[in-house]
Amino acid sequence: MSERIRYAICDDHGLFRTGLAMILKHAEDLELVGEAQNGREAIALAERGDVDVMLMDIRMPDMDGIQATRAIRERMGERAPRILVLTTLDLDEAVERSVRAGASGFILKAAEPGLLVAAIRSIHAGGRLFASNAVAELLEQSPLAQAPQPVELPAAYQTLSERERDIFILAAAGLSNAEIAAKEFVSAGTVKTHISHILQKLSLRDRIQLVVYAYEHGIIERSRA
Known part of the structure; x- marks a missing residue:
């Protein structure tokens, strides 16, 4: 088996975190190593140093996901985990804020599981998911839908x-x-x-x-x- 990608889920909805973990457990190279329900917990989780990719919700109490992303990048620099912003907001402004904060990708929560898994693997390998203002928009406008x-x-x-x-x-x-x-x-x-x-x-x-x-x-x- 290839190297496992250690990921964490940062979202204030426990049911969503549980559901997402259930979906991603079928990808054998992904390993869930932590969860956070607000931005401050996300920062503490990142600073543990054992997370490769963080799935970061935008809307969270105490400190939102974009503020947390910026803080993680500023505090940890190159040691920071790659961050994939996962949200219901399909807005260019949200994408821009995510990029400026230091996120490596932006994807809708409604994206197909296969796309989410591919996104995690891609940003872990050094890729970025912002081309054409996010893949999710392409899927929303696809004739398939x-x-x-x-x-x-x-x-x-x-x-x-x-x-x-x-x-x-x-x-x-x-x-x-x-x-x-x-x-x-x-x-x-x-x-x-x-x-x-x-x-x-x-x-x-x-x-x-x-x-x-x-x-x-x-x-x-x-x-x-």
């Missing part, structure tokens, strides 16, 4: 081999390279090579864009049918 499925798959997707399509679907569902390798009975290195070829063929930058592509074009829904 409001219209019938397209009759044909994109031409670029049809150039993928059968094995590449299988790996694409597993990656879009949020599985790590190691998990995909186990399901496909190949090495993690082989999966990595296939992912690289898939991204190149589809003109995608990273796995975050791969997940968005899958939901925009209804590929995930087709695979479930």
